[in-house]
Amino acid sequence: MQLDHATIVTADLETARRFFVDVAGLTAGARPPFSIGGYWLYANGRPVIHLIDATPSAIAGRATPRIDHIAFRLESADGWQTLLQRLHAADVPYQLADVPQMGARQAEQQLFVALAPGVVIEFVTALRDAHRS
Template sequence: MQLDHATIVTADLETARRFFVDVAGLTQGKRPPFSIDGYWLCASGRPAIHLIDATVPAQTGRAAPRIDHIAFRLESADEWQAFLHRLHAADMPYQLAEVPQIGPQQAELQLFVALAPGVVIEFVTALRHVHRS
């Protein structure tokens, strides 16, 4: 397993995008047409930072910037199945989401686990690694 990406939620997408592209040296990549605005910023050709437009205002009336979640990539069908087995054995609830193929980026399956309020961990694998029942 390896760390896949970090998602940052911010009300100032453009400033964050400029920092990661112009200062950190990431490149702007293609992003699926999600219902919330954002960017996928790439390192070595892979999306490493996901920027998402803040949609929930903070108590002060401004959107609260935050690192939303971390994600781990599982690289094989065996690794994915072993993870699902452990997840089910722990009786952990989760949510699934499919990411469609975009150009050379293959279709993927995302699995989100809420460990506590505001603490989300994502696990992602190529859709081809998923055994459908």
């Protein structure tokens, strides 16, 4: 089993789209012609993030879903540094947290961005890659 995609319901589609494309490095791509506005955002040729319009008329009769957070793993120091540069260029605030080594599992660094109320995006990498210049 593998994660197919995550859906984020938001009242600010454009801000969310810009974050995932300009900062996280995903690509906006084809999306079926649903009756509710939104975007499908792709990584490695797959739509991994579905953004859906949360305006009252768009979700009438449906409970509003909520996601605590979505996490993306970066496997290289270069990828981590590129993410940090994009965050700084876009003036996006973030918080860092270190995850200590546990047994054979290596230490990691987490980076959290509060994209919107109730939606947090996490990026994680090996701690050795986070601190490499």
